[in-house]
Amino acid sequence: MPAIRHNGVLVWYAAFANHCSLFPTAAVMDKFKNELKGFVTSKGTVQFPLDKSLPVTLIKKVVKARVAQSERQKSRVETDCIGRSNTAGARQVCKPPYNLILCQPPAP
Secondary structure, three states: OOOOOOOEEEEEOOOEEOOOEEEEEHHHHHHHHOOOOOOOOOOOOOEOOOOOOOOOOHHHHHHHHHHHHHHHHHHHHHHHHHHOEEOOOOOOOOOOOOOOOOOOOOOO
């Protein structure tokens, strides 16, 4: 599925027979629940009908909120990982992609 990336995936999007979908995560969907009234939504998805113009301003706000959420998560994880040791005993700062439990990059 196509995605917009910035320090990882921000949102996924897809086109279907009767609508276009945006997948910005449940937390962001909850933040905009009042503005998303009138659209078909589920936990982490909003559907935009093809017979209407895309709400570009709303989509921009949703993506910007997702960028802010991503930046907060990245900052929190890097702060949380500072000073932890890897298996060789060297100090490291985790950078995505990472394993939160081990504070190490995932195995190839």
